[in-house]
Amino acid sequence: MVKQTEIDKVIAWCEERKKEKQRIYIVERNFFRDEIDWMRRFPLIEIDRPKETAGKFNLVYDSLTKSLWQYLGGDWRKIEQDIDRRII
Numbered sequence: 262m263v264k265q266t267e268i269d270k271v272i273a274w275c276e277e278r279k280k281e282k283q284r285i286y287i288v289e290r291n292f293f294r295d296e297i298d299w300m301r302r303f304p305l306i307e308i309d310r311p312k313e314t315a316g317k318f319n320l321v322y323d324s325l326t327k328s329l330w331q332y333l334g335g336d337w338r339k340i341e342q343d344i345d346r347r348i349i
Contacts (some may be wrong), residue, residue, distance in 0.1 A: 265342040267297050271329060273307050275322040286310040291320070303312070312337045 271293060278287055287308040293300040303320040315321045317332040318341075329340040 262343045263299050263340060267299070268329060268342060271297070271306075271320075271325055272322065275306065276324065279308055279324060281345060290317075313322070 274292060278289060288309065289293070289306050291300060291303050291306050292294045294303070295301075300320070303318065305316060305319040306322060307315045307319050309324050310321060310335065312321055312323075312330060312332075315332075321330040322328075323330060330337045331340055332338075
């Protein structure tokens with residue numbers, strides 16, 4: 262289950278790396294692989310790399326839209342918070 266707090270944490274980390282390195286795009290090892298369950302499937306995080314050239318097994322961060330993207334089912338899809346549909 263993807264939580265908004267986890268998405269925000271990854272985005273904040275990506276923004277910090279971008280400020281530190283000051284490059285057009287950055288490819289980093291997945292810092293969150295052991296910490297966040299749904300991040301385990303991504304070996305690398307690609308910051309501001311065009312989706313057309315990014316690795317299909319990697320997570321892509323787009324700083325213009327401040328969003329995370331994954332390749333799924335033949336297309337790039339935005340990672341969004343899962344909705345809890347349990348009846349209370």
